[in-house]
Amino acid sequence: MTATTPGRSPVRFTALGFGGAPLGNLFRAVDDDTASEAVRAAWEAGVRLFDTAPHYGLGLSERRLGRALADLPRDGYTLSTKVGRILEPTPERAHERDDQGFDVPATHTRRWDFSADGVRRSLEGSLERLGLDRVDLVLIHDPDDHGRQALEEAYPALHDLRSQGVVGAIGAGMNQAAMLERFATETDVDAVLLAGRHTLLEQSANALLDTCAERGVAVLAGGVFNSGLLAHDHPPEEATYDYRPAPDALRGRALRIAATARRHGVSLPQAAIAFTGAHPAVASVVLGMRSADQVRRNAALAARPVPTALWSELAEEGLLDPGAVPAPGAPAP
Incomplete structure (x- = not known):
């Protein structure tokens, strides 16, 4: 899998x-061996971008990822983590479970902190959990309700750390496009991570993607399956959209997209990966994967070409925003 250095980013990304x-036990637990095997399978498939965050399992994802990467060449991969949530010990709650979607004991609580000191503390904690002396990309994580502090305090702190060579690249990661567009236009970020807003079911980020393409900001695209609805060729009734039960209308739309894709010899998850990765601003499609089997399946899907005629047909059927249709010949991820 070819690694690229898109735009002005000083770090490299694989598609x-x-x-x-x-790896932080999102929704359900995985054991340490399964987590390690997933990372190893990703490496063997040519994946060289690994993204994590303190938020994921109260640090469990960082600890597991650090252990799994420990015997791999440090200059051979790009590691991304995030700042904005400080993990504070709560040993008195260790008998409880985390209440933010991760199947882990509530041994810590998350405290929002986008101050300069909070950025440094968060990064120090991440490095300790990862067992590393540096990370390649640091993203300001979910500053939706803290935009001013994120722009005026967290960003300058990261800018300084990048200038000092402590981190290679900086940016922001969110589930919305509007504030990311502010980061792309008002700051000197290298990358943004956009989750769930540029998918086969939602194309609300056209302006952000175009801005990033113009300004040389790399886009890492997450949530391409919209938390599950696009992950199966025939989305089940219990499928989720943005981590909630999918509305019937959206599930029906996904089924129509799947039917059109099948006429082109393409599965729904294959189309979901290819569509998101086809925009020229998208440097990498980042998929959450919990097992080696999932890794191998997704890598195989990402490697299969998708005919560009599919996008035009979906637009003609009113299932895709015509303004988001990839240009003919646009590469699949």
Whole structure:
């Protein structure tokens, strides 16, 4: 899998990235061996971008990812983590379970902190959990309700750390496009991670993607399956969209997209990966993967070409925003 250095980013990305939230027991637990095997399978598939965060399993994802990468050449991969949530010990709650979607004991609580000191503390904690002396990309994580502090305090702190060579690249990661567009236009970020807003079911980030393409900001695209609805060729009734039960209308739309894709010899998850990765601003499609089997399946899907005629037909059927249709000949991830 070819690694690229898009735009002005000083770090390299592979077209397929490994999302580390499942290693933090997102929704359900995985054991240490399964987590390690998933990372190893990603490496063997040519994946060289690994993304994690303190938020994922109260640090469990970072600890597992650090152990799995420990025997691999440090200059051979790009590691991304995030700042904005400080993990504070709560040993008195260790008998409880985390209440933010991760199947882990509530041994810590998350405290929002986008101050300069908070950025440094968060990064120090991440390095300790990862067992590393540096990370390649640091993203300001979910500053939706803290935009001013993120722009005026967290960003300058990261800018300084990048200038000092402590980190290679900086950016922001969110589930919305509007604030990411502010980062792309008002700051000197290298990359943004956009989750769930540029998919076969939602194309609300056209302006952000175009801005990033113009300004040389690399886009890492997550949530391409919209948390599950696009992950199966025939989405089940219990499928989720943005981590909630999918509305019937959206599930029906996904089924129509799947039917059109089948006429082109393409599965729904294959189309989901290819569509998101086809925009010229997208440097990597980052998929959350919890097992070696999932890694191998997704890597195989990402490697299969998708005919560009599919996008035109979906637009003609009213299932895709015509303004988001990839240009003919646009590469699949």
